Amino acid sequence: MLPRQFYERPTLDVAPDLIGKVLNLIHEDGSHLKGRIVEVEAYIGPNDRASHTYGGKQTTRNQAMFKRGGTAYVYIIYGLHHCMNVVTRGTGKPEGVLLRAVEPLAGLHAMSERRYGKRPDELTKPERINLTNGPGKLGQAFGISRDEMNGHDFLTSSLFLEDGERGNVLQSRRIGIPNSGEAKDYLWRFYEADNPYVSKHPKVTV
C-alpha cells in the first residue's frame, strides 16, 4: 500500500508517478479487482479553470477534494458515469488526479459482467479493450459509486494503491475540456506509451 507521503506532494509530481501503480478495490462480496493505471489527468483547483475547485470554490459536490492527500473524490458526470480522483497535497488544498484508464489485472469476471453482462471469454476484442479504457468505463467496470466511495481513504484495506512497474510516461493536453480557456492547453495528462488501454492519442503541438 502506498504511504500517505506519496499523495501529499505537488500534484504534478504525483500524477506521472501514478502511472504503473495498481488500483485495488475489494467489494463487500469479497471480489478483489485490480487494475494497473495507464492514464491520468491532474486537476489543480485554484489556478485551473477546468477543475471543479477552480478558484478554491468549495461546494457540496467537491468537498472531498479539500480533504487530505490519499482521499478518493468520486463524482457523477453527464448524469450517469462515475469518475474517480485521487486527492493530492494536504488538507485544504483542493487538488487531485483523475484516473482515466487502467489495464485489468484481476477480477476480469466481475468487470466483464458489469460492463457487458458477459463472461470474459465471451468478449470481442474491442470489448476487451473497452472494459477500462476511459474514466467512466473503469468506473463501471470496478463498480465505483459515489455514495459508497466518495471521501473514502486510499489507505484502507478495501481501497488502496500498490506499487507496480512504471513504463515510459508521455504527456499531452487533457481530454474533454474545450471550454476551459487557457487551461485546456496545459499538458497535465500523463499516460503510458504503447499501452492499448490508453483512451485517446491526441496530437501534441507545443
Place this chain on the structure above:
DNA sequence: TAAAGGATCCACT
C-alpha cells in the same frame, strides 16, 4: 474512420 447526436440527472447559478 470520423462526426454527430442522444442518454440522463443533479449540482450549481
Place this chain on the structure above:
DNA sequence: GTGGATCCTTTAA
C-alpha cells in the same frame, strides 16, 4: 433552467 473531467450508437464518407 443549464450543462458537464463521458460513453455509445448511428450516420456518412
